[in-house]
Amino acid sequence: MQLFLESIGFGIVTASVLAIAGVGFTIQVGIANMFNLTYGTVMIIAAFVAYGCNAAGVSIWVCLPVAAVTGGVLTALLHRGVFRPFLRRGTSPFAMVIVTVATGFVLQYTLQAIWGSNYYTYRFSRGTTHHLGPLLLTTAQLWIIALAVLLLLAMHLLLSQTKLGKAMRATAADPDLARACGIQTDRIAAVAWTLTGALCGLGGVALVMSTATFDFTTGASFMIVVVAAAVLGGVGRPSGAMVGALIVGLGSEIVAAVLSPDYKDVVAFGLLIVTLLVRPQGLLAGRGAATAGQVEVLGS
Amino acid sequence: MSSAMQFYVSVILIYLGIDLIACWGLNLQYGVAGVVNLAFIAFQAVGAYTAAILSMGPAQPQGYQTYFIGASLPFPVPIICAVLVGGVLSGLVGLVALRRLRSDLQAIVLLVFSLVATDIATNQVGFLNGSAGLSQIPLPLESLLNLTPLDYQWFYVGFTAVACLLAFWVVRRLTGSPLGRAMRSVRDNEYAAAALGRNVFAMRMRALIVGGMIAAFSGALLVPIVGAWAPSSWLYGETLVLFAALLLGGRGNNLGVALGAVLVPGLFLEGTSFIHYTARPGFIDAVQWIVIGLLMLLVLWFRPQGLLPERPRRVDLAPSLLPPSRWPWLARNRLAERSELAGRPE
């Protein structure tokens, strides 16, 4: 029983990292209607830049904005240079997946060719372990959860209260109609990509802070779990990504603790497949016809 | 040719043949029917594992490998069983994955199957000996033929060539048949095909199952020559190499895909092993993946139809059925496309 309760704590930490990454990912799906599988690689590149900053003697928490900027700039460049030209051509959704996977390969293996397959560790203090009831969490983990909550709140406020956020939601829901209403969808999309890129960078650092060490392949395996969280909540819906992250994070940690750790990833995969079988539009999708941020998951 | 050279050339030819068969199978699934099977390599692995455990005999209790079942069946039976198991598992996967999903989500679902398969094979040690994999897999017909090792290699080259011809015949027949036309119609425009009465799910399922059987066949052929088979041999990246071959060569076109198989896994991946870059040996591997990525991007940008594009199929109608037109050749082409979409009832 104690194991079960402790695993809830772990699940919340995993969910926090997933949420930061998942919200950015799902907004990209909503805005551009494509699954950007380069996301995991950009996460690790930002984490690597933060490592460089950390190795120069700066505290890892101060390096977080550096990672955010790296993620944002890199994602914006990828969008302008690679994804948008292909999208404008009308490339099919699956071909876009191939494009993003290929881009991910090029980026990841270029880094590997230059820096080799070493492991890198951040230098930061994890702080003491706190007993919050049955949960065991270190100071650093509490900070990660706090960061996740902060970022998610900020995104929520941005999307619901600000003009920019509303323009983003309009662009995601129906780009043509948004354009007809005078929204400059190109600029909005560029801003959205940069913002989600920043989230991607922060997610990468958060991931590595909980992993302890990383190399250039760490992002690829995390990618599918992010996709699972996003799909579970409903692609294109940031609130869905938060719920999905919570379910996937808690689910995999609890199953790993109570049943068997071998199948931690399989839980995430299983949730993804079951969602697509039973309710492909995701948990948070409304029953109505057009809900903001809804992305078509069915059909060819 | 020295015997070492002969061994090398024969191994390359065998691998090439197996890559050809695999690419034709994937072409059937993706090129012809539009099923984005990112789990392809897992089906090749299924065939390899099945053929292996059915020819190795049961696991010895004091031995160093553990696996389930195990039998020493004579020559074509392990391969036939591998093909059947490949077909059955493809069907099961298809029941889940071939729902009406966007092509990219479907691709992700199939990729997830590949990852789950790798997880199960690695972590369930009693199932297929975990990450160490199976080893000392016997060569088919070895004791019957009683050849020297080198002669056996050349025999196996011939055997693989015959297998290639068989696989080519199967895919050629299928792609040229009304069923092939129907699959292409589903690939090109799913809604129109459904409106015309095609069972989209059944079309895709058939493509997945037959392609899966071909994949398993290639695995069953590969595994005795390698002599060992471990999860590291069938990671999900291998499917992407085959996709690169398909995209470069020309998806939908069996000869194009064959060209892609020769160029990408054949020439490019194997040919670069001649480059000895002693300063940093792992560099070559990283560069290969970079080039595969760039290749896919360049092909999708400049020539998405591939080097040998799919030939547009013509159905010649009797002249009396043609409407009178100032440009008869134009009208005939349009009619041909329309009639191809409709297809003959099968």
Next chain:
Amino acid sequence: MRSIEARRVYWPAIIGVLALGLGACSSSASSSSAQNQSQDKSPLNVAIVEPFSGPDAAFGPITSLGCFPAVALIQQAGGVLGHKTINCQTIDTRGDPADAVPAVRQMLTTTSDLVGIIGPSSDESAATVPIMEQADIPLFTNSGAREFDQTTNPYFHRLFAADDEAGYAMAAWGHAMGYTKAAAIFGNDVGSQGNVPTLLKAFKSLGGTIVSNETVTLDESSYQSEVSRMLASHPQVIFEEMDPQTAATFLSELQQLNGSLIPVIGADTTLQPTWFQAVGPAIGKSALSKYVTAEVQFTPPSGGAAYNAYKPAMLAVAKTVKGISDPASFVTSPAVETIYDQVTVLALAMIAAQSTDPKVFDPYIDKLLRPSAGAVKVGTFAAGKTALEQHKTIQYVGVQGPYDLNTYNNLPPDFQVDSWTSSGALHLVGSITPAQINAAAHG
């Protein structure tokens, strides 16, 4: 239309022909030099058959760190039988059997004057060892796989302890330290899993209980659930073998959840510098040195003529080897020292047999390694060469030796236990005698 398509096909074919031509040129260049019998004979080649890419990409560079210094010293001492140049050729197996087979076949085709093979690793040994044995070339594998525990092929040499022997050693040490409740945490890769069956069996037969047995998937972002499951069973000690990244994550989470580490008994990966580099910052170097010990095959203390000759050569090479961080820290690594010894004894065997034909000199490898009456113990190539030229019988002890092989060309079960100092050096803690191993195996 068709003619345009056909023309476009030509350029990849041209590139392909060029690539093959380059390959042919490089191999024909080396074979033409073999014909040249003037004052400097053709170079001899030793092939390093290891993964240089993929998850075990570190194996290749580590092996290079042993091979290159050896050939440097051999060349310094005048080479072998008139061949003044010895090369270490690197062959990337990519860590999986299907890719290793054509790579090895290609090596056998294109490498002229191939006198020995260092490798393969456990990732590809099952598929490639039969090929290399069939080619009649001596091979020195670092695969601990159980299937090679009783080989009879004369070309097969293994100067590394078998994985199941390592399992017995871990169990014996745990028992010697007085532990009765242990957890077994092993990575799901080939090398780590090889230790598990004998460890479990032996620890139980020595009277202990395995209270928790987890196979961990490598390189995950968190192992908190595995750690809590393990802690819930209250082990006194952890038997482990995981790659550096996994160990860093696992042990740091153990430290967080438990407040401190609990004693850890590892296997030889635990004593690799890369392990220290990854885990040290994660849990703190003082904690590492306090709690972690690991078994490794018997290593004579550093120092002595052999080590003093090896060390500068190795450090000079370390500057040029890429692919692992801080190669110089591997100078005391038992694995690197063993590989250095393998290449050196290979060269000495050629001199002892007065031939570079593998069929002729292969039996001399074991002769030079096994102790014999009246043999002069030598630690370096130069000393051995001098002694052989004076027609003395020698026993090559080298840096890591002596290598007292049994009838199956396997090492006797002689282990020691090391720990890390906070500065990253290895420190001898105790030893595990063959009698203890025997008790573990048959008790």
